[in-house]
Amino acid sequence: MNIKINHLSYTYPSNQPFKEDALSDINASIKSNDFVAIIGQTGSGKSTLIQNLNGLLIPTTGQVEIEDYIIKKKVKLKNIKQLRKKIGIVFQFPEYQLFEENVEKDILFGPKNFGFNEKQLAGLAKKVLEEVGLDETFLKKSPFELSGGEKRRVAIAGILAFDPEVLIVDEPTAGLDPQTANKIMELFYNLYKKQHKTIILVTHQMEDVLKYANHVMALKNGKLEAYTTPFRLFNDEKLMSHLQIEMPLILKIAKETKKKYPDLDLSKVKDIDSFVMQLKDVI
Amino acid sequence: MMSNVTLGKYIPNNTFFHRLDPRCKLLLLFIFMITIFINIGMIGYITLGLVMIVCFILSKISLFTVIKSLKPMWFMMVFILVINLIVVKTGTPWHIGKITIYSNAIFNTLKIAYRLVLLISTSTIFTATTKPLDITIAIEDLFAFLKPIVNVHILSMMISIALRFIPTILDETNRIMKAQASRGVDFVHGKLKEKAKSITSLIIPLFVSAFARSDELANAMEARSYNPYAKRSRYRKLKWRIKDSIILILSIILLAGFITLAVTHLANNWNGFIFDWIRGWFK
Ligand SMILES: Nc1ncnc2c1ncn2[C@@H]1O[C@H](COP(=O)(O)OP(=O)(O)OP(=O)(O)O)[C@@H](O)[C@H]1O
Ligand SMILES: [Mg+2]
Numbered sequence: 001m002n003i004k005i006n007h008l009s010y011t012y013p014s015n016q017p018f019k020e021d022a023l024s025d026i027n028a029s030i031k032s033n034d035f036v037a038i039i040g041q042t043g044s045g046k047s048t049l050i051q052n053l054n055g056l057l058i059p060t061t062g063q064v065e066i067e068d069y070i071i072k073k074k075v076k077l078k079n080i081k082q083l084r085k086k087i088g089i090v091f092q093f094p095e096y097q098l099f100e101e102n103v104e105k106d107i108l109f110g111p112k113n114f115g116f117n118e119k120q121l122a123g124l125a126k127k128v129l130e131e132v133g134l135d136e137t138f139l140k141k142s143p144f145e146l147s148g149g150e151k152r153r154v155a156i157a158g159i160l161a162f163d164p165e166v167l168i169v170d171e172p173t174a175g176l177d178p179q180t181a182n183k184i185m186e187l188f189y190n191l192y193k194k195q196h197k198t199i200i201l202v203t204h205q206m207e208d209v210l211k212y213a214n215h216v217m218a219l220k221n222g223k224l225e226a227y228t229t230p231f232r233l234f235n236d237e238k239l240m241s242h243l244q245i246e247m248p249l250i251l252k253i254a255k256e257t258k259k260k261y262p263d264l265d266l267s268k269v270k271d272i273d274s275f276v277m278q279l280k281d282v283i
Numbered sequence: 284m285m286s287n288v289t290l291g292k293y294i295p296n297n298t299f300f301h302r303l304d305p306r307c308k309l310l311l312l313f314i315f316m317i318t319i320f321i322n323i324g325m326i327g328y329i330t331l332g333l334v335m336i337v338c339f340i341l342s343k344i345s346l347f348t349v350i351k352s353l354k355p356m357w358f359m360m361v362f363i364l365v366i367n368l369i370v371v372k373t374g375t376p377w378h379i380g381k382i383t384i385y386s387n388a389i390f391n392t393l394k395i396a397y398r399l400v401l402l403i404s405t406s407t408i409f410t411a412t413t414k415p416l417d418i419t420i421a422i423e424d425l426f427a428f429l430k431p432i433v434n435v436h437i438l439s440m441m442i443s444i445a446l447r448f449i450p451t452i453l454d455e456t457n458r459i460m461k462a463q464a465s466r467g468v469d470f471v472h473g474k475l476k477e478k479a480k481s482i483t484s485l486i487i488p489l490f491v492s493a494f495a496r497s498d499e500l501a502n503a504m505e506a507r508s509y510n511p512y513a514k515r516s517r518y519r520k521l522k523w524r525i526k527d528s529i530i531l532i533l534s535i536i537l538l539a540g541f542i543t544l545a546v547t548h549l550a551n552n553w554n555g556f557i558f559d560w561i562r563g564w565f566k
Contacts, residue, residue, distance in 0.1 A: 051461065054465065056461045056464060056465065081467055081469065084464065084465055084467060085467065088465065089462075089465045091458070091461070091462045091465070094462065096455075096458070096459060096462070096488050096491075096492050097459060097462035097463060097466070097488055098488065099483065099484050099487035099488050099491075109466055109484070110466035110467055113466060113467025113468055113469075114467045144491060158466065159465070159466070162466075162467070
């Protein structure tokens with residue numbers, strides 16, 4: 001599923017005398033089976049952008065094209081439910097959307113809404129729960145007696161359950177312990193690598209951008225300042241200081257090392273493991 | 284989705300009304316409410332309507348906001364109209380096909396509608412131009428005479444917290460609706476059973492987060508040694524100016540005028556809604 005964003009602007013309706021665009025004139029396209037990171041400071045419009053991608057918000061001007069769907073003002077979106085089945089969004093702090101009496105029911109809530117039949121539902125909750133790293137004892141627990149991180153994982157499982165083609169995740173690891181955060185990031189990466197899903201990740205973690213993303217969108221004050229590869233972004237000092245982001249530590253180390261070993265291929269350095277691999281090659 | 288709720292929202296600005304002393308505004312609110320509720324006859328209502336329009340212009344609230352805040356009234360109006368059509372059997376009978384409706388039913392509904400518009404407009408002006416915190420202080424001050432009987436401070440604190448949380452809860456509602464919409468919930472269409480389910484998926488998370496929020500707030504207040512029974516001083520001091528007195532006196536004169544008007548009207552046996560209605564019963 002290719003996503004094409006054309007001249008998209010979005011302004012929140014408000015009573016305030018002074019309105020500012022939350023997004024202005026965004027142009028971008030996201031290819032099928034890509035891993036795209038969206039970065040930008042708090043309030044830069046990341047969450048607003050992703051909500052424009054499945055018809056939760058309708059662009060004030062401009063449009064979003066996804067296959068046959070055209071999300072545009074004044075054009076009624078046909079079969080919006082089907083669109084939302086294809087584009088799953090895990091919201092920022094998704095733990096607040098749980099409501100069923102037990103975890104299993106909550107996970108199956110989405111699939112049921114999208115018309116999965118009994119056969120498809122059987123064993124589904126257990127399967128996705130395992131994917132997010134929780135065992136089946138959680139199935140019958142009430143979602144309200146879980147810890148924050150467990151709730152988060154259940155909420156993510158609730159989206160994975162209806163198997164969207166494009167998975168959009170908004171700061172999925174904020175406030176989680178590093179180990180769980182890692183697991184969840186690996187989960188998304190596997191969905192991308194093995195199941196060929198398109199992943200759109202909103203994040204503040206530059207390490208994750210470097211490690212997982214193929215492309216990165218940088219927003220600032222509602223404008224798309226850059227749409228490039230993580231490697232190019234982190235090599236562009238000016239852009240980085242403009243966006244007020246820091247280079248990931250491992251890349252800094254790699255850059256220093258490159259002074260001594262000029263053959264080191266920085267574009268292949270994604271995390272500690274890949275850095276060590278590269279280093280072995282040149283030493 | 285929920286963004287069109289304007290009733291009760293403060294609109295920052297610096298108009299004549301914003302600068303009035305909140306206590307004065309609260310008194311004005313009472314005076315206007317009383318005036319609206321007494322039967323002041325046609326001239327009275329027209330005058331009151333004009334006064335209201337002047338107030339709107341002075342407070343620089345856009346017509347759009349006003350119309351939006353009147354939206355929830357429709358349902359009530361239809362309800363009242365139906366009741367009136369059934370109950371009221373006075374005035375000129377009009378025959379529409381097989382049904383007979385009476386002119387007074389229509390007129391009474393229009394009168395009630397007009398009053399409701401006035402009522403909502405008054406409160407809209409009040410809440411749009413007065414900060415929630417100021418409202419509380421005003422309440423606390425004006426009801427200070429009740430101190431021996433009830434703890435005015437606790438009451439006003441409760442009111443201010445409640446007011447403070449209205450926008451928060453609306454935002455929360457909006458957020459949860461979006462999250463559930465992403466899981467395939469259709470809040471607009473669907474059968475009764477599906478509707479009930481979709482409402483549950485909204486209400487439960489809303490309650491859970493409201494309780495969590497109030498719990499957190501209570502803890503945070505206690506952590507800062509909040510004691511409702513302590514004697515406290517004030518950081519914000521309200522200042523009563525001459526213009527407050529002038530406005531208040533003018534309004535009281537207006538009220539007195541209206542009361543006189545109403546009394547004379549009653550003496551002239553003007554067809555007031557209540558009297559018609561009562562008479563209708565005794566026929
Ligand atoms: N419901 C809303 N109503 C009005 N304005 C909003 C609303 N939600 C966001 N905004 C405004 O839109 C702008 C972009 O917000 P957005 O939530 O998209 O930022 P973000 O990049 O996701 O930030 P964060 O990193 O904090 O999640 C902000 O200036 C914000 O104040
Ligand atoms: Mg956000």
